[in-house]
Amino acid sequence: MIEKVLPGIFRIELPLPDLSLQSVNAYLLKGKERNLIIDSGIDKQECRKALIDALRELDANLEKTDFFITHLHEDHFGLAPELASNSSTIYINAPEAAFWGVHDRWAEGFRHGEKNGFPREELDKFIRKTPDFLKILPLEEMKNAVEVYRGKSSSREGRLQIVGDGESINVGEYSLKCLATPGHSSGHLCLYEPGKKLLFSGDHILETITPAIFLWPGEENRNPLNEFFESLEKVNALEVELVLPGHRRTFQEHRGRVSELKNHHFHREHEIAAVLESNVKSGKTAYEIASGVSWHIPLPWEEFTTELKWMALAETLAHLKYMQDQKKVTSKLLKDKNGEKEYYFLLTES
Numbered sequence: 001m002i003e004k005v006l007p008g009i010f011r012i013e014l015p016l017p018d019l020s021l022q023s024v025n026a027y028l029l030k031g032k033e034r035n036l037i038i039d040s041g042i043d044k045q046e047c048r049k050a051l052i053d054a055l056r057e058l059d060a061n062l063e064k065t066d067f068f069i070t071h072l073h074e075d076h077f078g079l080a081p082e083l084a085s086n087s088s089t090i091y092i093n094a095p096e097a098a099f100w101g102v103h104d105r106w107a108e109g110f111r112h113g114e115k116n117g118f119p120r121e122e123l124d125k126f127i128r129k130t131p132d133f134l135k136i137l138p139l140e141e142m143k144n145a146v147e148v149y150r151g152k153s154s155s156r157e158g159r160l161q162i163v164g165d166g167e168s169i170n171v172g173e174y175s176l177k178c179l180a181t182p183g184h185s186s187g188h189l190c191l192y193e194p195g196k197k198l199l200f201s202g203d204h205i206l207e208t209i210t211p212a213i214f215l216w217p218g219e220e221n222r223n224p225l226n227e228f229f230e231s232l233e234k235v236n237a238l239e240v241e242l243v244l245p246g247h248r249r250t251f252q253e254h255r256g257r258v259s260e261l262k263n264h265h266f267h268r269e270h271e272i273a274a275v276l277e278s279n280v281k282s283g284k285t286a287y288e289i290a291s292g293v294s295w296h297i298p299l300p301w302e303e304f305t306t307e308l309k310w311m312a313l314a315e316t317l318a319h320l321k322y323m324q325d326q327k328k329v330t331s332k333l334l335k336d337k338n339g340e341k342e343y344y345f346l347l348t349e350s
């Protein structure tokens with residue numbers, strides 16, 4: 001589905017087969033010399049076909065097209081390495097390129113899962129199967145791009161280029177400013193067009209979907225929910241006439257949406273506190289807490305796929321980290337017959 005949003009800006013809605021998200025947006029900005037595609041869909045045939053057909057219909061020459069990726073999740077980055085020509089630049093952010101540039105990243109997950117109470121057999125099956133997404137990431141190129149960005153290497157190999165907060169990309173009549181908006185992911189970038197008051201928001205704010213905020217293995221020093229709240233304030237302060245999000249339709253009134261998103265997270269915090277309140281003495285693992293709060297998934301917890309449980313755990317951990325930093329929750333490593341696990345306790349004022 002192609003929608004002409006503004007002169008030279010097209011929203012291309014791409015199918016996400018087998019995912020509950022259903023669709024993702026790529027945007028094509030047509031310029032005189034070069035075009036820009038913002039986010040590139042997932043590496044799956046149905047999506048690939050839809051994007052290639054749309055680009056053909058819009059007469060976009062890939063030799064003259066660059067890519068901007070709001071964040072390195074598979075539904076946004078998936079097709080960029082394949083569709084970018086040798087003369088294309090793919091703009092990505094540094095924190096995520098550096099994160100995924102570590103080769104055995106996935107393997108860290110096992111210890112992390114066990115420590116947080118994820119059932120061992122389920123975890124074993126899951127972690128053994130490296131997700132397809134990791135296979136398409138150009139790890140060496142990502143490492144090189146980060147080194148070039150940090151001044152540790154001067155020879156750029158490949159098509160990746162790191163961009164950061166405040167840098168601009170010009171396409172046709174539009175001047176797009178990168179806006180670091182970590183939260184949904186560690187290096188998430190929005191693009192803001194101050195003249196026309198446009199915000200390409202990636203997955204930072206969406207109209208009808210609540211962006212998930214995760215804490216992943218290897219990210220223990222982050223406080224993603226706090227980052228997210230700060231990034232919400234950042235876009236709240238902007239004058240925006242139209243939000244062009246990573247999923248679903250474009251929308252206005254971004255400030256109303258920002259406050260809804262904050263409320264959503266406060267509601268979840270209350271739920272987590274309620275689970276912990278009924279287990280003041282024994283505490284709970286993050287996995288047990290995740291199974292006790294409500295998710296926007298029309299299935300009982302027992303019927304969640306392992307992947308959904310893994311994501312719910314990562315979201316719960318993001319909340320626990322936030323609550324810990326706010327001194328509302330504390331945690332202890334405790335031994336049981338299966339090894340050491342981290343248990344969370346509510347701190348009550350007494």
Ligand SMILES: [Zn+2]
Nearest residue numbers: 073075203246
């Ligand atoms: Zn997304």
